[in-house]
Amino acid sequence: MVTQWQKVVLFFLLSIFINASLAMGLRSLVALPVEKGGGVLRVAILGTEESERETITTALAYGINAQQTLLMGLPYRVSSATHSSQKNNRLGDMSLLYRHLVVQQDSRPGTNRFGLLAGALIPTEQDNELAIQGGFVFTHFKRRHEIDIDAVYQAGQNDRLDSGRFDLSWQYRLSPQSYPDWGIPQQINSIMEFNGRWLQGQDTTGQLTLGLQWLYTQWVIEGGLVKDINNNKQRHYLFSVRFHF
Amino acid sequence: MKKFMILLIFLAALGSAMVQARTIEIDVHGMTCTFCVDTLQRSFTQFKTVSKVEVSLKHKKIRLETEDNLPSIDTIKQTVLDAGFTPINIVVQ
Numbered sequence A: 001m002v003t004q005w006q007k008v009v010l011f012f013l014l015s016i017f018i019n020a021s022l023a024m025g026l027r028s029l030v031a032l033p034v035e036k037g038g039g040v041l042r043v044a045i046l047g048t049e050e051s052e053r054e055t056i057t058t059a060l061a062y063g064i065n066a067q068q069t070l071l072m073g074l075p076y077r078v079s080s081a082t083h084s085s086q087k088n089n090r091l092g093d094m095s096l097l098y099r100h101l102v103v104q105q106d107s108r109p110g111t112n113r114f115g116l117l118a119g120a121l122i123p124t125e126q127d128n129e130l131a132i133q134g135g136f137v138f139t140h141f142k143r144r145h146e147i148d149i150d151a152v153y154q155a156g157q158n159d160r161l162d163s164g165r166f167d168l169s170w171q172y173r174l175s176p177q178s179y180p181d182w183g184i185p186q187q188i189n190s191i192m193e194f195n196g197r198w199l200q201g202q203d204t205t206g207q208l209t210l211g212l213q214w215l216y217t218q219w220v221i222e223g224g225l226v227k228d229i230n231n232n233k234q235r236h237y238l239f240s241v242r243f244h245f
Numbered sequence B: 001m002k003k004f005m006i007l008l009i010f011l012a013a014l015g016s017a018m019v020q021a022r023t024i025e026i027d028v029h030g031m032t033c034t035f036c037v038d039t040l041q042r043s044f045t046q047f048k049t050v051s052k053v054e055v056s057l058k059h060k061k062i063r064l065e066t067e068d069n070l071p072s073i074d075t076i077k078q079t080v081l082d083a084g085f086t087p088i089n090i091v092v093q
Helices: A004-020 B002-020 B034-045 B073-082
Strands: A039-048 A053-063 A066-077 A094-106 A112-123 A133-140 A145-155 A163-175 A185-197 A205-216 A219-228 A235-244 B022-029 B049-057 B061-066 B085-093
Touching: A094 A133, A112 A145, A112 A235, A185 A219, A205 B034, A235 B034, B022 B073, B034 B061, B034 B073, B073 B085
Parallel strands: none
Antiparallel strands: A039 A053, A039 A235, A053 A066, A066 A094, A094 A112, A112 A133, A133 A145, A145 A163, A163 A185, A185 A205, A205 A219, A219 A235, B022 B061, B022 B085, B049 B061
C-alpha cells in the first residue's frame, strides 16, 4: 500500500530528474552555451535501490543563439507502478525551461557565466496541475575545475504543492592532465555534488552525488551514485549518454 | 615547346594556389572542454572556402586553412560568438 506521502515523493522525483537531465554536472544545471542552431540530446536512466524504481528521462537542449537556450525533458517510468493512479500513465511531467545567459566573462583559462531560468512543468495526466518554474544558474570554469551552482523554485498551480531544488557541483578533469597542442582529446572528469530537494510541507532532502564522466568529440557517457543524507536516506544510481549535434 | 608551355601553366597554377592559400589563427576565450572544440570545429567546417580546421584547447586557438577567398573577419568573429565564445585576436598569415 503506497501512502500519499510516497506518491508525492515519486511525483517530485520525476520533476527533479527532468530538470537534472540537462546538466554538465551529473544533476546540476549549467550555464555553458549550446551554440546557435545546435543541440544536446541526453538519455538518462535513474534508479532507486530500495524501491527498485527506474525512470528513463529523454532531454533535449536547443541553442536559439549563444545566450538563449531551450531545455526540454520528459521522464518515462520503466518499473511497474507503485500507485494505482500511475498504472495507465508512465510518462511524468514535461519540463520546459528557457535559459538566458545575462553575464559572460570569458578569459583564457576559463569563464564565468550567469543565467536566468524560466519555464513550466507541464503535466501529461489530466489529474496533475501545472507548475511555473524559475531560478538561476552560475558556472565558473578555470583550468581543470568547473563549479556549477543552480537554484530553481517550482510554484505549483491550484492544488499542486510548491517545490524547489539547488545544486552545488564541482567537476575536476582527471585526464588528460595536459591537453594536446591540437585536436580533440578524450576527457575524464570526476564529479562531486551537494544537492537539495524540497517539497512544500516537508523537510529539504540533502543529497551527495559522486560520479565520473567521459567526454569525446560529440559524446558524453557518465554515471554516478546519489545518497540521501537525511529523511529516508535512500540510494539512487544514475547512468546517462549525451550526444551533441 | 608544347611541354614547356604545359610546365609553365602548371607552375603558374601552383604559384597562384600558393599565393591564395592562407592560414588564419583566432585566439578564443571561454573554451572549457572537448565539447567546445567540437562545436568550433563543426562551425568552421561549414565554410566551403575553409579546407582545414584545427582547434587547440591547450592554446585556446582556432587555425583555419583556406585555399580560396577568405571568410571576412566579421564572419569569423560572428561564428565564434554564435558558438558561445569570445574572439580576441585574428591573425591572417
